[in-house]
Amino acid sequence: MRAISPITPPAGKRPLRCRIFDPFRETPLLAWLFGAGLAVLLEHLLGESFAALVGLAKVPVLFGLMIILSKPLLFPGALLYVAVIYLLPLVTVALLLARPANTAAAALLRLGPAVSVLFHLALFYAVLHFWAEISGYREMTVKFTLIAVLLTLSLNLINGYMGEFSCSHPGFMALGAYGASIFSLSLFVNDPLFGKALLPAFLGPWLFPLGLVGGGLLAALGALLIAIPSFKTRGDYLAIISLAFLFIVKSLLENLPFVGGPRGMGSQPDYASLPVVFAWTAMGVWIMNNYVRSTLGRSLNAIRDDEAAAEAMSVNTRHTKMTAFMFAAFWAGVAGGLFAHMMRFINPATFGVQRLAEMLAMVYFGGLNSVYGSIVGAVSLNLLGEVLRPLELFKWIFIPLLLILVMIFRPTGLLAFRDFDAVRLVQPRSRDRQGGAP
Amino acid sequence: MRKIPYLLLAALVAGMICSPLAWSKGKSIKIGINAPITGDNPKVGEGTKFAAEMWLADVTAAGGIEVGGSRYPVQLVIEDNEYKPESAVKATTKMIIEDEILVMVGPQASSQAVPAGGVADSYATPMISPWSTNPNTTKDRPYVFRGCFLDPFQGPVVANFIKGEFGAVKAAVLYDVAADYSKGLAEEFKKAWEGINGPGSVAAFESFTTKDTDFSSQLTKIKNSGAEVIFTPQYYSEVALIVPQARELGWDKPIVGSDSWGSADLIKLCGPACFGLYFSTHYAAAGAAGPTREFIDRYQAKYGYVPDDVAALTWDSLRIVQAAIEQTGKLSGKIENDRAAVRDAMAKIREFEGITGKMTFTEEGDPSKCAVIVRITDQGEFAFHKSVCP
16 A cells, blocks of 8 residues: 655645645545536536526536637636536535545445445446536537547557557448447338348347447457558558558448448437446446556557567567457447447448547547546547637637647657556545555 | 735626626527538538528618517527538537527538438427438438438439430430449439330449549440430539540530539539530529529629529528528527427428529428529530429
8 A cells, every 4th residue: 555645744835736736635536526416416406597697598518618719708607607516516525525535435445446436437427417417419529528538548559558550440430330330220220221120129229239249349350351461560551551441441331332332321229328328438448448457458568669579578469469459449349339329320431531530639639558548638629629619710720739739748648658547546545544445 | 916816806706797798688590500611521611601691691681580570680600510420410419409599501411411410300400401412311300301402303304304305215324433422313313214215225324433533434335335315413523524535535425414513613624525515403503583693693792703502502591491480470489389380380381482493392391393404505604494393
């Protein structure tokens, strides 16, 4: 167990950042979640009337930023709303409930780390769910963001952990999207492309995971096809081969009439609800996080740093690379399946070079070789894309500019080289840890 | 230094006092415009935006839209869909839920209009896509309409025109297999032509893929097949390659096209080789009269070029929306009820006089309207030849 320095020097001489964050050093995640829960509850109860009071027409959808950018005069109202509805309860609970929350967190941890982590996850989902429930637009943004997290993390496995530059990810996503769509359109829906439904519609949501996994496996198969010829090459050559794969998938889909050709496929059943997307994303992040912390993941890093040395240290490089590639493609396929059932329309043009650029931006913005970074990159670029809508054309100047700045000042991304230790995240933070973590 | 927080607080309070000034007073009608301002096809977005702004200027000059005796000011909410399906879905959801628009006009291209139509229909918000030709956009969606005719209509129109004009028996088709528009229309034409002239009357059904530039093998096949006319539903840039190549190979029989030919750039690229050819489209700019002429002149004066069919169709769609809002007779102020009322009024529109022709919506929300056959004159202008009605 690591000791946390017990003495804090007198306030006043220390930088502002420390003075702001010091009081929260003993606040465990549990208390933050309770605070967020209270904030969301408050928004449900008082949000609308308080928004009217401070002169806003509606509850600010994404922390008031959109309002500030479109109508700068309303900024005091939006700021006040965020301060009173979000910040105030969050800070109050984080300070007041720190002690009891620490005791609770310790008790939870004694029941077993898995129980504690699942409890935190459930609490987090509850907060997210009630936050998203306020507006359909919020819910849609959350769903797109969660899917982007899955995609970014899976691409980070190859581009970050393995250190190769792969361009075929939209192709994998397309395979997953088409695979899952064919599954649900042919089985549960009367569709002009596939004829009458083969199974009763009520089974659909229950068998949907099978479709997703099927789509993921299809993508993994695609990854195997490209891995066999291309892993004799490295660097630029792999990038070019994987780019070629992306084009092959795209023009294949364009020329196959039974999946709609260039017109694409539409009216997939609406299976990708928020709980479904969240469950898959949480599972994907958990599994991929475990993967990179396992021996396989560590050997992936060894290969990235020096392939010959890794080989000499008994790493089976070919096997490791192949597994990682297929594993990443699987999750990209799952994300594609979720995407297809959320959009309820896919066409080959969706999975082109532009999508690749978006995915790469999220990976490199958030941070290479990093689970945290992938989450941060996907969330921040997705939210920025929505929040900056009022800037119209300047949005496409601002976001790339931000990327350039990140590349200059943090060449590996915002939060590079960080994995996730779920148990450390949920453990109590008190100095006098009577309960104590294991 | 210690005063800074107080100053901030004072500024905040002052802002609070002023902020009611920024409230939007009174009830206004919000119309959403979902257009590709950035992305692969910015020209489409530009035409949409310009037409919408011209319409807004007219409505504002008239003091707003008159419903049941009182005039409501109109606000346009223009969102960029980046020519991407997912952005179109995001923009649609944002406008419907956050901006509380009454009606949405757009998206233009089918790849965005199909998913956006699903969203609009699920939130029971009327939507009209001026330009989307894919049947799935409006299929089984009571709240979704469109402003143009569909491929299953245009195909037979061209087939009937060729039969009547040239009396041909055997026709050939040359189309891009990777473009959804071209492929759909080529198949519709084939069906219609074989319906008129019996099976086997399409002597050659030749394809190529996007960005091909050499069509000599397909054209030679067509020439040797005994076809009397070529139908090629391609975009103007490809037409400018196909037609001269056909002429070089000695093809002197007619070549007929579809509404994708209708761009001023066609003549610039194709030159005299295209003179005397025919194509079907939504409206003819040269020789237009009445309101159509007026629209073209105003647009040209304001933005410096002749409006293409996207702008004209957007203009008509906005005027249909305006007519539907006026016909509701009363706005209750409850957005859900008003949306339903506008939807019902829109479905009831009969014989609407648009600049691209008379429109009446069918059950599916598709207009049954006339197509125009345009002849390219020897001066390179698109002259009205005849109009074909369903």
